[in-house]
């Protein structure tokens with residue numbers, strides 16, 4: 015008995031109206047007026063069908079902080095947000111610096127069954143920045159790790175960074191760098207600028223990001239490997255990446271949804287929900303990031319979904335943890351910042367949130383842009399509808415969203431993972447995973 019789903023009256027990212035027929039996990043046809051009498055039919059009039067979203071930067075907190083998130087709860091939040099692949103950051107407890115931990119996370123993702131969970135491996139043992147982790151063993155494991163990052167920490171030692179870049183060349187891997195010069199950011203609480211002076215909070219200067227980006231684009235050019243810059247936040251960082259790409263240097267970069275929309279002015283509330291690393295920057299930085307995402311200097315949007323328990327966020331600013339959840343709001347925030355402002359098209363969104371991240375990480379069955387014959391990983395969003403973010407209704411185990419109370423555009427109604435609906439009319443459908 016074959017499984018058949020028909021999306022009627024869908025709008026492709028290029029604006030064309032069409033039907034999409036999914037048969038046994040594969041996109042069978044994309045055409046006008048497909049007639050079939052044995053498929054489950056979803057009328058998606060007014061909605062855009064995108065390739066399933068791919069996140070290159072997700073903190074799933076398992077193992078170690080299952081009170082904040084698990085692979086299962088994070089997978090549910092991802093399906094809700096239109097994702098068909100997440101990349102689990104390595105700063106868990108224990109750290110994902112060996113084959114055992116990445117295989118555990120990979121298996122938990124398969125058990126949840128809602129999307130692909132691809133573990134990211136640590137660059138250094140224990141994220142300590144000194145000795146390389148078991149990079150080869152993680153690459154050879156069943157998780158087939160290709161992206162390595164000490165995210166949360168910067169790989170600060172240039173010799174360690176050089177060795178890591180050289181090592182991953184063997185299997186076309188990539189190092190994702192959290193660019194933060196540690197000595198310039200000791201005790202930093204927020205963006206260094208007017209607002210930090212007024213509030214009396216220790217600043218995190220833009221140059222601490224830019225200095226590492228500059229060093230690492232030179233390093234990756236020297237060793238001819240692949241570098242990815244996580245969460246770029248500054249206009250100066252954008253300029254360095256633009257310079258590097260113009261010279262043909264092999265660097266890619268990401269921006270988070272929150273850095274495309276929010277500024278450090280929000281810190282005036284002293285509400286730690288706005289405390290994040292790297293910090294919210296100035297309006298000028300936000301505008302530079304939007305322009306860079308549109309012109310391709312920044313290749314992708316990645317969420318940096320960072321769940322934290324209430325205890326670690328609902329306290330004094332200086333005591334609170336850094337980070338925001340983002341999976342469930344990512345596409346709506348991108349619509350608000352980039353589509354509704356006229357800066358980007360849905361075709362560009364499909365590239366920046368699916369095709370490009372899948373290419374950078376080498377995720378074979380993701381980012382195929384609705385090609386006939388490819389695995390049916392896709393998401394359906396109605397851009398004409400709006401919703402109000404309510405932190406008490408999020409799917410994530412944590413509720414630290416900076417968008418609580420915001421009215422956002424774009425309601426995601428369906429997500430299909432390998433041809434199976436994981437989100438059906440806005441409701442999680444975990445029939446193929448564990449309950």
Ligand SMILES: [Zn+2]
Nearest residue numbers: 165166192291
């Ligand atoms: Zn980071």
